[in-house]
Amino acid sequence: MKIWKNLYKSLKLLNRYTIPSFQTETFPEVDDFVFVHWVDANSSSEWCEISKAKKTKLSICLSTGWLISKNSTEVTLMSDLTWEDDGSIKEGGNTTTIPMSNVIQINKLKLKLE
Numbered sequence: 001m002k003i004w005k006n007l008y009k010s011l012k013l014l015n016r017y018t019i020p021s022f023q024t025e026t027f028p029e030v031d032d033f034v035f036v037h038w039v040d041a042n043s044s045s046e047w048c049e050i051s052k053a054k055k056t057k058l059s060i061c062l063s064t065g066w067l068i069s070k071n072s073t074e075v076t077l078m079s080d081l082t083w084e085d086d087g088s089i090k091e092g093g094n095t096t097t098i099p100m101s102n103v104i105q106i107n108k109l110k111l112k113l114e
Contacts, residue, residue, distance in 0.1 A: 033111055036063045036075060037104040060104070063096050067108075073100055 042059045065077030079094035 032067050032108040034065070034067045034077065035107045035109060036077060036098060037061070037107075038063065038098050038102045039104060040102065063098065065094070065096065066092070067106075068092070068095070070106075071100075074098065075100060075103060075106065 038061050040059045040061050042056055044053075044056070063077055065079040066081065067075070068078045069076040074097050076095060076097045078092040079096075081089050081092045084090055
């Protein structure tokens with residue numbers, strides 16, 4: 001029964017939080033939300049027949065996030081953002097930097113936030 005009381009307390013605490021307004025103007029360092037399809041190495045540490053190893057293909061990957069940087073050599077995404085007390089966004093986490101030579105395509109997503 002104590003577990004349920006603690007859970008109930010935790011849920012009541014969550015109700016104290018409000019989600020900050022989400023405006024792209026509040027984080028100018030970030031561009032669009034994107035899907036990046038890219039190619040990566042495929043490896044295995046298992047023993048296998050050489051004929052099977054010769055059939056190994058590259059992995060096609062999908063990474064999603066906020067586009068924070070793109071140039072001729074690399075693209076960097078950030079999946080998580082956090083708000084400061086003043087409502088601005090200065091920090092984020094879960095970044096992925098992908099070599100442009102591995103990128104198949106980048107698609108911008110139109111987000112409708114309610």
